Amino acid sequence: MARLIVLAGFFFAFGFALVPLYDTFCEAVGFNGKTLKDALAAKDAPPSAINYSRKLGVQFTATLMPGLPWEIRPLEPAIELHPGELRTTRFLVRNLSDQTIVGQAVPSVSPTVAARHFRKLDCFCFTQQTLAPGESREMALTFIIDGDIGDEISELTLAYAFFLAPKDPA
Structure with a gap:
């Protein structure tokens, strides 16, 4: 009985302990699109060289989870860029409720092997966003995709x- x-x-x-261990693992290896650790390190890292010999296509999507009465869309659903190039794009968000x-936005990068090369320097996903009733706002994302991203x-x-966002219990 004691053994059981x-x-x-x-x-x-x-x-x-599994949830914090999984989050730590994901941030360390870039699995599941978690790039926060890379973004924080990127602020102190020297900029990567721009690789003008190739272009990458980047698509942006947004999904609203049940219970969030917002409208959200990327202002540029897709862009092309050179690896190593600093880019800023914006998302338009609007609160459809009277409250x-x-x-809170949670990012995910796919394919997952690309997550370690996607460095967000400034992102609305770093903090919670508060919108007044009917308020609209453009939210910026500034990022770099490392110049050494694989050719595949x-x-x-x-x-x-x-x-x-969960309500404050206070």
Whole structure:
């Protein structure tokens, strides 16, 4: 009986620790489009050389999760750029409700091997966004795709899932 209790406690602790371990793993290897660690490091890193010998296609998408009464769309659904080139694009967001709403964007890059080369220098996804009733706003994303990205990648997609931010319990 004691062994079963210890085993159950171990599994509970493992399950509790799994989410932060998974997030740390994803940020470290760029899996599942998590690029925050790379973006923070990119602010101090020297700019990568622009590779004018090739172009990449980049698509932008946005999805709203249930419960978030917003409208969101990229102002440029697709662009072409040279690897290493600094680019800024914008998303238009509008609060369709009669209440102030706080939302949070979660990015994902595909193919997943490209995530480690996609460096966000400034992004609305770094913080929660508050929109007043009926308010519209353009939100900027400034990024670089490393010049040393592999030749096997010619197109990538940056997708944002927008969630209703949890309410402050206070």
